[in-house]
Amino acid sequence: MISFITSNKGKYVEARAIIDGLEQKDLGYTEIQADTLEEVAVYGINEIMARLKEPAMLEDAGLFIEALGGFPGVYSAYVQKTIGNEGILRLMDGISNRKAFFKSVVVYSEPGLEPRMFQGIVEGQIGHEARGSSGFGYDPIFYVGEKSLAEMELAEKNRISHRAASMRALDEWLEGR
Amino acid sequence: MISFITSNKGKYVEARAIIDGLEQKDLGYTEIQADTLEEVAVYGINEIMARLKEPAMLEDAGLFIEALGGFPGVYSAYVQKTIGNEGILRLMDGISNRKAFFKSVVVYSEPGLEPRMFQGIVEGQIGHEARGSSGFGYDPIFYVGEKSLAEMELAEKNRISHRAASMRALDEWLEGR
Numbered sequence: 205m206i207s208f209i210t211s212n213k214g215k216y217v218e219a220r221a222i223i224d225g226l227e228q229k230d231l232g233y234t235e236i237q238a239d240t241l242e243e244v245a246v247y248g249i250n251e252i253m254a255r256l257k258e259p260a261m262l263e264d265a266g267l268f269i270e271a272l273g274g275f276p277g278v279y280s281a282y283v284q285k286t287i288g289n290e291g292i293l294r295l296m297d298g299i300s301n302r303k304a305f306f307k308s309v310v311v312y313s314e315p316g317l318e319p320r321m322f323q324g325i326v327e328g329q330i331g332h333e334a335r336g337s338s339g340f341g342y343d344p345i346f347y348v349g350e351k352s353l354a355e356m357e358l359a360e361k362n363r364i365s366h367r368a369a370s371m372r373a374l375d376e377w378l379e380g381r
Numbered sequence: 382m383i384s385f386i387t388s389n390k391g392k393y394v395e396a397r398a399i400i401d402g403l404e405q406k407d408l409g410y411t412e413i414q415a416d417t418l419e420e421v422a423v424y425g426i427n428e429i430m431a432r433l434k435e436p437a438m439l440e441d442a443g444l445f446i447e448a449l450g451g452f453p454g455v456y457s458a459y460v461q462k463t464i465g466n467e468g469i470l471r472l473m474d475g476i477s478n479r480k481a482f483f484k485s486v487v488v489y490s491e492p493g494l495e496p497r498m499f500q501g502i503v504e505g506q507i508g509h510e511a512r513g514s515s516g517f518g519y520d521p522i523f524y525v526g527e528k529s530l531a532e533m534e535l536a537e538k539n540r541i542s543h544r545a546a547s548m549r550a551l552d553e554w555l556e557g558r
Contacts, residue, residue: 237421277459278459286451295468
C-alpha cells in the first residue's frame with residue numbers, strides 16, 4: 205500500500221486509475237516557496253517521511269507561460285484562486301508568443317529510500333479565450349492543438365496530461381524494480 | 382546585538398536607521414507557501430532559532446490589491462520578478478476599485494521567548510501608470526495621495542512606509558521592556 209498525500213480527491217482518483225494499491229491520506233505538509241516544483245515536492249516528502257514510516261508519494265504541478273517568465277509556475281494554485289483565467293488572459297493580451305506547458309512532479313519515498321522524482325509535461329498554447337467545461341483550473345485556456353483541455357473527454361485528456369505522464373513514470377518504476 | 386536575518390541590504394539599512402544594535406545576517410531560511418505573511422514569518426523565525434541561539438528578527442512584506450483578491454500578497458516578490466509592474470497594470474486595466482495596501486510583518490525572537498510579531502500597513506491606490514524612479518519593486522505604481530512611492534524622497538517614504546512602521550513597533554517594544 206502506498207499513501208498518496210493529498211487533500212485533492214480528483215488527483216487521487218486520477219492516480220488510482222494508473223497506480224495499483226494507492227490510498228489517499230489527507231495529512232497536510234509544508235509547501236515551501238521555491239523556484240521549482242522539485243524543491244517543493246522533495247521538502248514535502250521529507251517532512252512526511254519523518255512522520256510516516258511507510259511508502260508515500262505526493263504530487264505538485266504548475267502552469268509555466270514562456271512570455272511571462274514562467275508565471276504562474278510554482279504558485280499556479282494561488283494565482284488561479286486570485287486572478288484566475290481571466291487574469292491570465294489579460295496578461296497575455298496582445299502577446300503573440302502563447303507557448304506554455306503544464307508540468308507535474310511526483311515524488312515517492314519509503315523508509316530507507318532517498319526520494320525518487322518523476323515528471324510529466326504537456327506542451328500547449330494559451331488561447332485567446334476560455335473554452336470548454338470539463339476539467340478544472342487552467343484547463344479552459346490551455347490548448348493542445350485546436351482544443352482546450354476543458355473541451356476534451358477525460359480519457360483523451362488522460363492520454364496527454366502531465367499528471368497522467370508523471371504517474372505512469374512512477375508506475376513503471378514501481379513495476380520494474 | 383540583534384541579528385536581522387535577510388539577504389536584502391536595503392531592508393537592513395532601512396531597519397538600522399530605526400533600531401539600535403542591529404547586525405545583518407544572510408543566513409537564509411525556509412519561506413513557506415501560506416495565505417498570510419504572519420505564517421511565513423513565524424515558520425522562518427522558528428527555523429532560525431533552532432540554529433541560532435541569540436536574539437534575531439526577520440521581515441516579510443507584500444502588496445495586497447483588493448480588486449484582485451489580495452493578489453500578489455504573500456507572493457509579491459515572485460510576481461514582481463515575473464510579470465512585474467506592467468503585469469499588475471494590465472490586470473487592473475478597466476478596474477475602478479484601485480484600493481491596495483502594503484503590509485510588513487516583523488517577527489522577533491530570542492532563546493526562551495515565543496516569537497513576537499509587529500506589523501505596519503500603508504494604504505494607497507494602484508495608479509494607472511508607473512511614475513518615479515526612487516525606491517524599488519511596486520513603488521512606481523503604488524500611490525499615496527497624488528504621488529507614487531517612487532516619487533517620494535526617502536525621508537518622506539520612511540515616514541509613511543509599512544516597513545518603517547513595523548520596525549518602529551518592534552523598536553518601541555524593545556525599548557519598553
